[in-house]
Amino acid sequence: MDPAALLDAAEVARARAHAPYSGFRVGAALLCEDGSIQPGCNVENASYGxxxxxxRVAVGTAIAAGHRRFRAIAIAGPAGVALSPCGICRQVLAExxxxxxxxVVMRAADGTARETTLAALLPEAFGAADLAKTHPPG
Structure with a gap:
């Protein structure tokens, strides 16, 4: 995985964001196991919630295209802003x-790429294994 190329793809997606209320455009690029890259951008709504x-748009795009296994995600935001996935996005990625x-590839405030893992961002994530403890399959 080339982190710079993945961040470039996230920047392309960022340019397509719909952020008329905050002006805070974010792009994501999700690298699937087969090497394809699925884009996502934030989509604001007048009903903020x-x-x-x-x-999450990138994950939905990937799922709609038939992908279920991912290797990396890059997130691009405004210059000078260190950006990391929000809690809901971390939980969706943990699925x-x-x-x-x-x-997880992001830019630091100085513009340099930084890389971490989802486990570092969301330790002890809740998942399907937790549900199985009280609701066995079948």
């Missing part, structure tokens, strides 16, 4: 990375 983050191994 209906706004959806770029990371598809139960071991937390998904790579």
């Amino acid at each position: 209906a706004t959806i983050c770029a990371e 598809f990375s139960p071991d937390g191994g998904l790579r």
Whole structure:
């Protein structure tokens, strides 16, 4: 995985964001196991609670295209802003990375790329294994 290329794809998606209320455009690029990249951008709504983050749009785009296994996600925001996925996005990403191994690529405030794992961002994530403890399949 080339983090710079993935961040570039997130920047392209960022340019397509619908952010008329905050002006805070965010783009995401989700690297699927097969090497394809699925884009996402934030989509704001006048009813603020209906706004959806770029990371969740990228996951939805990937799922709609038939992908379920992901290697990395890059997030791009405004210059000079260190950006990390929000809590809801971390939880959604954890659904598809139960071991937390998904790579997360972001820009630091100085513009340099930084990389971490979902497990570092969301330790002890809640997942399907937790549900199975009280609601066994079948």
